Amino acid sequence: MEVKARAPGKIILSGEHAVVHGSTAVAASIDLYTYVSLRFPTPSDNDDMLKLQLKDMGLEFSWPISRIAEELPESGSQSSLVPVSCSMESTKSIAALVEEQNIPEAKIGLASGVSAFLWMYSSILRCKPATVIVTSELPMGSGLGSSAAFCVALAAALLACTDSVSLDVNDQGWLLFGEKELELVNKWAFEGEKIIHGKPSGIDNTVSSYGNMISFRSGNLTHMKSNMPLKMLITNTKIGRNTKALVAGVSERTLRHPDAMSYVFSAVDSISKELTLIIQSPTSGDLSVTEKEGKIEELIEMNQGLLQCMGVSHSAIETVLRTTLKYKLASKLTGAGGGGCVLTLLPSCILLILLSCLSCASSSSIVLSGTVVEKVIDELESCGFQCFTAGIGGKGVEICFTVSS
Numbered sequence: 001m002e003v004k005a006r007a008p009g010k011i012i013l014s015g016e017h018a019v020v021h022g023s024t025a026v027a028a029s030i031d032l033y034t035y036v037s038l039r040f041p042t043p044s045d046n047d048d049m050l051k052l053q054l055k056d057m058g059l060e061f062s063w064p065i066s067r068i069a070e071e072l073p074e075s076g077s078q079s080s081l082v083p084v085s086c087s088m089e090s091t092k093s094i095a096a097l098v099e100e101q102n103i104p105e106a107k108i109g110l111a112s113g114v115s116a117f118l119w120m121y122s123s124i125l126r127c128k129p130a131t132v133i134v135t136s137e138l139p140m141g142s143g144l145g146s147s148a149a150f151c152v153a154l155a156a157a158l159l160a161c162t163d164s165v166s167l168d169v170n171d172q173g174w175l176l177f178g179e180k181e182l183e184l185v186n187k188w189a190f191e192g193e194k195i196i197h198g199k200p201s202g203i204d205n206t207v208s209s210y211g212n213m214i215s216f217r218s219g220n221l222t223h224m225k226s227n228m229p230l231k232m233l234i235t236n237t238k239i240g241r242n243t244k245a246l247v248a249g250v251s252e253r254t255l256r257h258p259d260a261m262s263y264v265f266s267a268v269d270s271i272s273k274e275l276t277l278i279i280q281s282p283t284s285g286d287l288s289v290t291e292k293e294g295k296i297e298e299l300i301e302m303n304q305g306l307l308q309c310m311g312v313s314h315s316a317i318e319t320v321l322r323t324t325l326k327y328k329l330a331s332k333l334t335g336a337g338g339g340g341c342v343l344t345l346l347p348s349c350i351l352l353i354l355l356s357c358l359s360c361a362s363s364s365s366i367v368l369s370g371t372v373v374e375k376v377i378d379e380l381e382s383c384g385f386q387c388f389t390a391g392i393g394g395k396g397v398e399i400c401f402t403v404s405s
């Protein structure tokens, strides 16, 4: 039997970084996924290895199951119903297991992902030989939550092979988890994100698990229901960066300037709260879609200014901001910044929407109405950036079983 899970990436509409320090943030899933599939050898295969294939990178790692049992004797001794954090001792053991794989220097950023894999696998499935295959549509390390999508898809696939989750393996197609099971997937994914990010807020794994649009504060999520079309242009500056280092940088600045930074975080909190109200308010109410979009554009610009105060912008991000502003379009970085992706709101007046009713949950394609959007994309791409749109607010993590005949 093969178990396959897929988990979406995300965009943060407001509140990245500040959310790590207790402010509200707003995020939505996007229709780009990371897939994790698990296959177990039959006894006749005589295969006692744990293999991890990162298909997009063309890399394969493997460990004899006995090596994992030797290095991590304690992990998996508890029930998979209780997510456990990786201890200092286990961190050292995992570092030894990763080091012996000789990850190429150019791809050393993967070491934290492989470490998260080893912790989650050994804690949930203990010493079971298997081949785990990972593929992803998400650019890695670009602010679209590839780390969280990886951890959520992995947690889902692993837990689906335990008694902690009761799904019917004979059901066809992509299946959703029940509420309690989803909570468990999300908690395990958070343990993986801790290994990759150091101090994650939990927003990325939560929106990847639950999908749609959420507001998130201090570990608590509120499901949002958008009452307006929301289309974003995503521009990948292709400047590589690392969320863990950027989050640590903001924490250091906060230690140096606690008072000033507390005002910055509080301003971000207000922006996110106002954004949630605007997005959810009925369009037939006091505000027209155009008026709502105008307010959102202003909030986007204010949030970007505060992200600059936190020290997480980058000259490439500034180039995107300047370029889109020439066309009167508002932009902000999304995710950890320092490079990565920038969001630009595409107001409905410059879009020709194909479907008569574009709900937040749809990922309908759009025709970009000639002039403005085409020109801005051309100009951004001439700078070497990559532009694309993605469906916003679709489903969260899903699972699929293939029973071999």
Ligand SMILES: Nc1ncnc2c1ncn2[C@@H]1O[C@H](COP(=O)(O)OP(=O)(O)O)[C@@H](O)[C@H]1O
Pocket (backbone or CB within 6 Å): 034, 054, 109, 110, 111, 112, 113, 114, 134, 135, 136, 139, 140, 141, 142, 143, 144, 145, 146, 147, 148, 150, 196, 197, 241, 242, 243, 244, 335, 336
């Ligand atoms: N498909 C994947 N396979 C293995 N590791 C992954 C995968 N996707 C993400 N990761 C891990 O997450 C890291 C990127 O996470 P991060 O810096 O938080 O950026 P983002 O989450 O915005 O893409 C990678 O360097 C790698 O360690």
Ligand SMILES: C[C@@](O)(CCOP(=O)(O)O)CC(=O)O
Pocket (backbone or CB within 6 Å): 015, 016, 017, 018, 019, 020, 142, 143, 144, 145, 146, 147, 197, 199, 200, 201, 202, 203, 204, 243, 247, 334, 335, 336, 337
């Ligand atoms: C900067 C932060 O708010 C989001 C990071 O997102 P990403 O890893 O850059 O996709 C960190 C967090 O909330 O854990």
Ligand SMILES: [Mg+2]
Pocket (backbone or CB within 6 Å): 145, 146, 147, 148, 197, 204, 243
């Ligand atoms: Mg991440």
